[in-house]
Amino acid sequence: MIRKTLLALPVALAVGVTAHADHMAENPADILRSVISEVPDSPYLTQSQQNLMMMEDNPNLWTVEDGKELFYAARGPNNVSLETCDFGKGPGVLEGAYAAMPRYFEDTGRVMDLESRLVHCMQTIQGFASDDPAVRQRHGSNSDHMKLQSYIASHSNGMAWNPPLDHPMEKAMRDAGEVMFYRRAGSLDMSCQTCHAATGKQIRASVLPNAMVPQEWTKAISWPAFRVGHQNSRSSQHRVRGCYWQMRQGQIVAGSDASIALISYWTDLARGQPAILPDLKR
Amino acid sequence: MMLKKKTRFAAGLAALASILLIAGGCAATDAGDPGKADYTKMSAEELAEHLIFAQGGFRLDQETQEGGTVRDRQTQDAMQKVCSESRNQPSPEQAGQIIADARASIQYPDGGIRLGDWQKGGELSWSGFGFRVGHNVDNHSQRDVGGNCYNCHTMDPARPGGNLGPSLTGYGKQRGNNEATRRFVYEMIYNAHAYFPCTAMPRMGANGLLSEDAIADIMAYVLHPDSPVNQ
Numbered sequence: 001m002i003r004k005t006l007l008a009l010p011v012a013l014a015v016g017v018t019a020h021a022d023h024m025a026e027n028p029a030d031i032l033r034s035v036i037s038e039v040p041d042s043p044y045l046t047q048s049q050q051n052l053m054m055m056e057d058n059p060n061l062w063t064v065e066d067g068k069e070l071f072y073a074a075r076g077p078n079n080v081s082l083e084t085c086d087f088g089k090g091p092g093v094l095e096g097a098y099a100a101m102p103r104y105f106e107d108t109g110r111v112m113d114l115e116s117r118l119v120h121c122m123q124t125i126q127g128f129a130s131d132d133p134a135v136r137q138r139h140g141s142n143s144d145h146m147k148l149q150s151y152i153a154s155h156s157n158g159m160a161w162n163p164p165l166d167h168p169m170e171k172a173m174r175d176a177g178e179v180m181f182y183r184r185a186g187s188l189d190m191s192c193q194t195c196h197a198a199t200g201k202q203i204r205a206s207v208l209p210n211a212m213v214p215q216e217w218t219k220a221i222s223w224p225a226f227r228v229g230h231q232n233s234r235s236s237q238h239r240v241r242g243c244y245w246q247m248r249q250g251q252i253v254a255g256s257d258a259s260i261a262l263i264s265y266w267t268d269l270a271r272g273q274p275a276i277l278p279d280l281k282r
Numbered sequence: 283m284m285l286k287k288k289t290r291f292a293a294g295l296a297a298l299a300s301i302l303l304i305a306g307g308c309a310a311t312d313a314g315d316p317g318k319a320d321y322t323k324m325s326a327e328e329l330a331e332h333l334i335f336a337q338g339g340f341r342l343d344q345e346t347q348e349g350g351t352v353r354d355r356q357t358q359d360a361m362q363k364v365c366s367e368s369r370n371q372p373s374p375e376q377a378g379q380i381i382a383d384a385r386a387s388i389q390y391p392d393g394g395i396r397l398g399d400w401q402k403g404g405e406l407s408w409s410g411f412g413f414r415v416g417h418n419v420d421n422h423s424q425r426d427v428g429g430n431c432y433n434c435h436t437m438d439p440a441r442p443g444g445n446l447g448p449s450l451t452g453y454g455k456q457r458g459n460n461e462a463t464r465r466f467v468y469e470m471i472y473n474a475h476a477y478f479p480c481t482a483m484p485r486m487g488a489n490g491l492l493s494e495d496a497i498a499d500i501m502a503y504v505l506h507p508d509s510p511v512n513q
Contacts, residue, residue, distance in 0.1 A: 168322040169321060169322060171322075172321045172322045172324070172326070172329055173329075175326035175329070176321075176326050176329035176330040176333055177330075179327050179330035179366075180330050180333075182366050183330060183358070183362075184362040184365055184366045185355060185356050185357070185358050185362055186355045186356070187348070187355065187413045187484070188413075188430075188484040188489075188491075189361070189365075189482075189485060189489070193369070194446070194482050195446065200445070201444075201445060201446055202444045202445045203433050203434070203446070204433055204442050204443065205442040241416065244416065245414050245415075245416050246414070248355070248413045248415070249352075249355055249356060250340040250344060250352030250353075250355050250356055250415060250416060251340060251341045251344065251415065251416030252339060252340055253338055253339060253340060253341060256333070256338050256340075257321075257337050258330075258333040258334050258337065258338075259339070261329075261330070261333055
């Protein structure tokens with residue numbers, strides 16, 4: 001990954017590639033700067049000038065490009081692309097689809113987040129088995145999942161988070177997610193609220209985002225993002241898993257309704273704020 | 283232990299509730315989920331419990347370092363439940379009960395509360411190791427379980443500390459190392475709900491996170507005049 005980035009950057013400079021992919025109308029760094037201008041004193045948003053500068057050369061932009069190739073490639077036992085996958089706006093429509101997820105899908109009778117919907121399409125359209133590495137491997141910039149999620153999500157860059165709550169299942173899941181957000185459990189008696197309901201709170205040197213300040217929260221939930229500390233692109237599900245791990249609760253199951261309920265609530269909290277995709281985090 | 287017994291009882295209740303919910307509202311939504319309950323017929327609280335315990339939300343059967351399973355970890359005891367539901371603003375009666383339960387949970391070392399080795403306490407205060415499960419399980423036979431203190435507190439000003447809890451820099455210098463202070467610090471580490479019901483401070487003693495010796499060492503780091511916390 002690092003090698004790839006190092007190789008790619010000079011190429012980008014040489015051919016004058018901008019800091020965002022062709023299909024992206026806006027530079028994610030500009031979106032972030034506009035969010036910061038609304039809350040210039042935000043300790044979370046302004047904690048790292050370096051990160052803001054690195055946004056211009058976000059290594060996830062290459063993951064987005066890899067994902068574009070994968071999305072349109074004929075793959076899997078059925079040898080077809082993902083172009084007929086419906087992410088909620090109609091088959092193949094990616095524009096703004098992720099910013100309006102999780103949402104209810106008639107064909108599965110479930111509220112689904114981006115990751116679980118992608119798994120569904122890879123299995124039902126392309127015919128991948130559930131234990132195929134293309135489906136099973138969810139983490140790291142080199143996984144098909146991070147490439148595809150990054151590409152699909154980048155089509156919502158700059159768009160307001162707007163997960164629908166019209167269907168009773170969407171409302172039920174969002175409300176259960178709220179209960180989970182405040183639900184203290186595990187060895188440390190913690191909940192999401194312990195760290196994410198006040199401004200300027202820090203775990204060691206890390207300033208934490210306040211879920212009740214939408215401008216802070218839109219950056220917090222803008223995944224996929226490149227995590228500098230991990231040298232990898234990470235997903236929403238990866239973030240949720242990491243928080244539960246640190247809280248000494250059990251492992252939340254990726255794609256479970258519990259994980260999607262929590263993501264429904266956290267997306268609702270950022271409603272109206274522009275998504276920053278891809279983002280770059282510490 | 284009292285905590286464990288409560289946990290088991292609550293886990294049983296949650297499981298029972300889930301069975302009742304499934305039996306009550308049986309509407310299979312897709313072929314993969316036979317017998318999936320109707321989420322829209324449940325309250326938000328019921329649905330959250332149902333998703334965690336009956337719909338595969340967590341790896342409930344994974345074993346934990348304390349000798350139970352993740353199911354026990356996810357099952358709330360009385361304090362966790364009341365504090366969650368009240369969003370950490372318990373009513374006066376609830377607060378009184380939490381304080382009484384916390385008081386009753388505190389066990390004191392034989393021979394009185396003592397200070398251990400502040401240098402060891404410094405390492406334990408810094409360490410965030412221990413009790414993590416899931417995709418990367420902390421192996422307690424390889425390293426001592428840490429106190430995670432720096433996650434939330436500033437202690438030695440030369441090291442970065444969090445601010446979810448109050449700064450402890452100079453704590454021993456200000457309060458002195460007397461019996462009343464030692465007792466208060468011990469009780470705050472063991473179960474701080476005895477003083478602050480629904481506090482964010484973990485029950486390091488009552489939840490079995492830190493041993494008697496580890497608490498003594500961390501107390502020395504906080505209170506001993508030679509500790510960098512008190513320079």
